[in-house]
Amino acid sequence: MSWQKERIDMNIYSQGEVDKWVYSTCNICSIGCGCHIAVKDDKIVGIKGNGQHPINRGRLGPKGENQWYANNSSDRLLTPLIRRDNGQLEPASWEEAMELIVSKARESLERQGSNSIAIYSTGQGYLEDYYTIAKIGRAGLHTHLLDANTRLCTATTEFCLLQSFGADGTPASFDDVDVTDTLMLFGHNVAETGTVLHERIMQRKQREGKPYIIAVDPRHTLTARHADLHLQLIPGTNVALLNGLVHLMIKNGNIDRQFVEQYTIGFDEMQQSVADWTPEKTSKITGIPVEQLHEAARVLGETPSMVTTTLQGTFQSADATTACVAINNMHLIRGQIGKPGCGPLHMAGQPSSSANRTAGGVGTYPAQRNPMNPQHLQEMADLWNVDEATLPAGPEKGIEEQLDMIEQGKVTFFWNIGTNPMVSLPNRRRARKALESIFVVVQDPFLTETAKVADVILPVALWGEKEGTMENADRTINVLRKAVEAPQGVKSDLQILIDFARRMDLKDKDGQPLIGYSTPEECFEEWKTVSRGRPCDMTGMTYDKLEQHNGMRWPANEQHPTGTPRLYSDYKFPTDADYSQSYTKDQFSGRALSRDEFVSKQANGKAILHATRYLPPTEQPNEEYPTWLTTGRLVWHWHTRTKTARSPYLQMAAPNAYVEIHEEDAAALSIVQGEVVRISSPRGWIEVPARIGTAVQKGLVFVPFHYGSWEGHESANDLTADFTDPLSKQPTFKQAACRIDKLRKQHIVVGEESADYIAEQYQLTVEHLLQANRLVTPYDIQSGQTLEVPISVVNAPIPPYIPQRG
Amino acid sequence: MNPLLPYCEALSEDVNQVLEQTAPMKHPLIELIRYSLEEQQEALKKLIPVLTADLEQIPSDDNASHQQSSNSDQHPDQPALSLDQIRPYLSILYQNNEVAEPTMRAWVRAVHWIPSFETEHTEQIRNRYKHMREQLDEIAVNLREIYGQAAIKYVVPTFYLEVSL
Numbered sequence: 001m002s003w004q005k006e007r008i009d010m011n012i013y014s015q016g017e018v019d020k021w022v023y024s025t026c027n028i029c030s031i032g033c034g035c036h037i038a039v040k041d042d043k044i045v046g047i048k049g050n051g052q053h054p055i056n057r058g059r060l061g062p063k064g065e066n067q068w069y070a071n072n073s074s075d076r077l078l079t080p081l082i083r084r085d086n087g088q089l090e091p092a093s094w095e096e097a098m099e100l101i102v103s104k105a106r107e108s109l110e111r112q113g114s115n116s117i118a119i120y121s122t123g124q125g126y127l128e129d130y131y132t133i134a135k136i137g138r139a140g141l142h143t144h145l146l147d148a149n150t151r152l153c154t155a156t157t158e159f160c161l162l163q164s165f166g167a168d169g170t171p172a173s174f175d176d177v178d179v180t181d182t183l184m185l186f187g188h189n190v191a192e193t194g195t196v197l198h199e200r201i202m203q204r205k206q207r208e209g210k211p212y213i214i215a216v217d218p219r220h221t222l223t224a225r226h227a228d229l230h231l232q233l234i235p236g237t238n239v240a241l242l243n244g245l246v247h248l249m250i251k252n253g254n255i256d257r258q259f260v261e262q263y264t265i266g267f268d269e270m271q272q273s274v275a276d277w278t279p280e281k282t283s284k285i286t287g288i289p290v291e292q293l294h295e296a297a298r299v300l301g302e303t304p305s306m307v308t309t310t311l312q313g314t315f316q317s318a319d320a321t322t323a324c325v326a327i328n329n330m331h332l333i334r335g336q337i338g339k340p341g342c343g344p345l346h347m348a349g350q351p352s353s354s355a356n357r358t359a360g361g362v363g364t365y366p367a368q369r370n371p372m373n374p375q376h377l378q379e380m381a382d383l384w385n386v387d388e389a390t391l392p393a394g395p396e397k398g399i400e401e402q403l404d405m406i407e408q409g410k411v412t413f414f415w416n417i418g419t420n421p422m423v424s425l426p427n428r429r430r431a432r433k434a435l436e437s438i439f440v441v442v443q444d445p446f447l448t449e450t451a452k453v454a455d456v457i458l459p460v461a462l463w464g465e466k467e468g469t470m471e472n473a474d475r476t477i478n479v480l481r482k483a484v485e486a487p488q489g490v491k492s493d494l495q496i497l498i499d500f501a502r503r504m505d506l507k508d509k510d511g512q513p514l515i516g517y518s519t520p521e522e523c524f525e526e527w528k529t530v531s532r533g534r535p536c537d538m539t540g541m542t543y544d545k546l547e548q549h550n551g552m553r554w555p556a557n558e559q560h561p562t563g564t565p566r567l568y569s570d571y572k573f574p575t576d577a578d579y580s581q582s583y584t585k586d587q588f589s590g591r592a593l594s595r596d597e598f599v600s601k602q603a604n605g606k607a608i609l610h611a612t613r614y615l616p617p618t619e620q621p622n623e624e625y626p627t628w629l630t631t632g633r634l635v636w637h638w639h640t641r642t643k644t645a646r647s648p649y650l651q652m653a654a655p656n657a658y659v660e661i662h663e664e665d666a667a668a669l670s671i672v673q674g675e676v677v678r679i680s681s682p683r684g685w686i687e688v689p690a691r692i693g694t695a696v697q698k699g700l701v702f703v704p705f706h707y708g709s710w711e712g713h714e715s716a717n718d719l720t721a722d723f724t725d726p727l728s729k730q731p732t733f734k735q736a737a738c739r740i741d742k743l744r745k746q747h748i749v750v751g752e753e754s755a756d757y758i759a760e761q762y763q764l765t766v767e768h769l770l771q772a773n774r775l776v777t778p779y780d781i782q783s784g785q786t787l788e789v790p791i792s793v794v795n796a797p798i799p800p801y802i803p804q805r806g
Numbered sequence: 807m808n809p810l811l812p813y814c815e816a817l818s819e820d821v822n823q824v825l826e827q828t829a830p831m832k833h834p835l836i837e838l839i840r841y842s843l844e845e846q847q848e849a850l851k852k853l854i855p856v857l858t859a860d861l862e863q864i865p866s867d868d869n870a871s872h873q874q875s876s877n878s879d880q881h882p883d884q885p886a887l888s889l890d891q892i893r894p895y896l897s898i899l900y901q902n903n904e905v906a907e908p909t910m911r912a913w914v915r916a917v918h919w920i921p922s923f924e925t926e927h928t929e930q931i932r933n934r935y936k937h938m939r940e941q942l943d944e945i946a947v948n949l950r951e952i953y954g955q956a957a958i959k960y961v962v963p964t965f966y967l968e969v970s971l
Contacts (some may be wrong), residue, residue: 594898614832615838618916682919
């Protein structure tokens, strides 16, 4: 491992010694750091890193260290709420709330059939929750509308892996990052989204000078600043760049011909698709100088080992799945997969979004079963003891398609579990209108922005108050023990789901309750039988083993009793039609291929190289909206701040949204540092302070997406467009068109008014006043002159986070 | 006449019309829509002659055993065609509609947001897609009657056939 020594990061607030430390896993990002929860007087009072856990050796990120404050927040929901006839949410008993949910679910089923019910869950729950959602949804309600906010963060990982390798599961792991010669961080701002992993990378870099780091990002992020080569491309041109790089690698002869012939199919078609992507054409479209393209292709083509990571810069961009498939192509043609230090490592955003994919709460059927394969559905029917005919088949629908269905009156019951879509969905006002029109259940510890559309709210337990497992970005399954009882009046997600199944009288073929387990561990034991023989086989795991080993990567079974650090080391890929998780999709349109079409490819255990056709972003700057808008994350906050805004430390670090503007663009508009400006898009507008610098390129602005109060006018998703990737159906948050407008008053200079005097009247500095009016000195101000005065200037510093603390 | 034929012919008309109307348009979503439409057009070009030739109303020997095993509520005027003969085309029609329909709706939004885009045919295209959906719904109902739910389960997406508890 890369860590030379442990370092126990700790954040406790306790008078006197804590009573106990409870084994757990961080519930923030997808790295999956091991930790222990401090408990005193039956309350969570802190956290410390687990020094034995190989992923972090005791380190924690800033959000991880502060996540526990939310548990003790005074605004926790402690009773269900029901929206009454007066339009208000009012407290109700669990009995009344659950009976209302059940009656509405029954009504929806009777009136409009199974697919009138949608369950939209999360990437922050536990595997046991997701598996139960899959079972209740598919075998109990027979709905095919199971989705999650993982659609917004990690769907592309799944679908690019299905396309190239036949099954989900990222091939490389963090162990490979530790030994690779070259690390390409493609749209992955790891310094802010996965601080512990970044620290792990940089510690080795400082020690050994390796890996050579290539960062691909339109912004000059903290990650890019630590890179050896930053490819600062124009937004929405990921596939163009990759096509250009693969073109050069082929031209330079950097192909492992033997590997391609023995272990892949589709090379000719793939080669043809990049044939005209010359460096000149690539440079013109991506904005990257030809010399940089040659240098990147040389490094990638000659390096003895390479890991490529991807995250939202790839997943939430135009051509998301095709870009990730192009990365898979690159690894395959170089034979750099299945070997130490080699392979694509498509990340996940949330701590357990991978578990949701694996368990079948979203996407395909549990344990990577193909929803278009009758044999797989028969297996599920046998495992669940239900009739196969009742299990819905075919490709899934993403959340944006579900909103379409709501607008068409086809979905009437929406169950929202552990996510805040009214802040996180693109073009959120459209989503709000849709959800306001139907019956919505919200399961959350807090009254979030999504409460606005809720008909029933169920208060749920948080991390530390329940037991279960999570899967991180590199297939590691970690266990989380229960540290304290949930507050009185609060239930766990799993308890609610089981209660719902009981009240709905969901039964198997023999009339037995469909959900036969009552605890997370019993659920996990059932799940293990479902996973048997599948790529994600977990039959070798138990809760105790997961704790003893500090996590295990699937598959973990008799053949691999301690787990599998790296997939495909035998170069056998799960592309046999009977076994694969998908018959794949058309790489351009996203159409699901039939079994016959898939069989005709004759992959049969070989990886699949695909043609990668570039399609420009759907929305681009234009006359009315001349600027690129991109959105993203800050190191200090997690998603919609439901938890992190309840930590005083994190909230103080980044209390408000802002817009990042390039200094030349700001100068051209005479916008001053901190000036509140209006950013408009065809969907809406926000008013936020400007942070002027060089982190964004010219012509691009960046707005963090964490802030979304309905009153605040600072929600990035009032601006974003709800277009999606054709294959993964992941929204393209990273590219939209917008306009910057100044918000100014006018001041007519009277008599001898000085610059100092005028600036003071408006609480501005003289420097800002001059800058806003393109004046050089205070003496340029003349009587009778009309000055522009910014309506507000706000100091919006974001303190830097220094992850390399030694 | 094969009961699917009129619906497929109507579908073909819609597909051809939308292809014609979108031919001059330049937009990433139109590229995707046209790609799907062209696949559907190809499938219909092959499927319609097969359905047209299917004039006999008596099952062939080849199909009898399959139909008996997979379908207990067969259509009274059982076509001679086996599902296998038309399955590849149906799959392309349905799965393309699954991706193209939401793409069309996204395109309608895009047109609304950036008025400089081509808008002349927006409403017509939206109506064409609505009509195409109706044909596919009808084809699904007929397929279920002819071949049975179990046989078509992996051909027709669940969203085209209401399933109740």
